[in-house]
């Protein structure tokens with residue numbers, strides 16, 4: 001049976017919305033809308049502006065379609081069970097009851113999810129890890145946080161699970177979180193760009209550093225190797241504790257492809273003991289549509305359990 005969902009992925013700068021036809025094996029976007037994310041003076045005002053904009057998008061996408069449910073995903077810390085945006089540094093809200101605010105304006109069942117976890121759900125059901133039950137999806141961008149699926153179900157720990165970017169691996173460098181030694185202080189795309197600049201005085205994006213690695217630039221290679229090493233140490237924690245069958249690497253950093261996966265696979269393999277489950281390392285397949293597709297899955301799964 002096919003259900004139609006409207007899915008909205010609220011990003012820090014842009015909102016993506018789609019009408020998505022969902023059945024057991026696929027989620028097909030039928031129509032897309034994109035809008036800039038409105039910004040408010042303070043947290044509560046921003047939450048209100050975002051809620052109003054999402055309600056407007058839903059109205060526009062419903063014009064000529066019957067819709068069964070709405071799924072909205074947001075960044076930051078999200079408590080899916082209570083429908084609350086716990087905290088978002090980018091959007092400025094804290095403890096915002098987003099699902100209830102949306103339900104007041106939209107006469108359809110509304111689910112609220114977390115952007116990274118929803119994207120992970122989409123990769124596990126429809127993308128790089130389809131068919132697998134124990135999956136970690138790791139988008140690497142300005143930060144690093146994992147979506148965890150155990151036995152096919154998302155695990156959110158009240159909104160706090162998956163913060164593998166902030167595991168202290170002992171290198172002692174400061175992190176944006178206020179602590180030191182974090183994985184993402186060496187291995188995020190922002191960290192790679194910053195560390196290359198610190199070594200050379202040259203401003204390069206992480207994608208440009210990746211090109212320089214391929215071209216044989218020794219500074220780029222040193223920064224890259226440290227990033228891969230930090231990432232492998234973070235993955236070792238995940239593999240030891242969660243034993244996934246598959247780890248999916250996504251985000252801007254994973255566009256480096258083999259340049260990332262091959263040394264990472266080798267470094268991780270070198271650290272594993274006999275008792276570890278060997279995970280497959282895959283590159284994400286759904287790109288920046290994963291959040292929206294995941295929001296559509298969350299919306300329609302909510303229907304089936306009611």
Ligand SMILES: [Zn+2]
Pocket residue numbers: 165166167175176177178179182
């Ligand atoms: Zn940190």
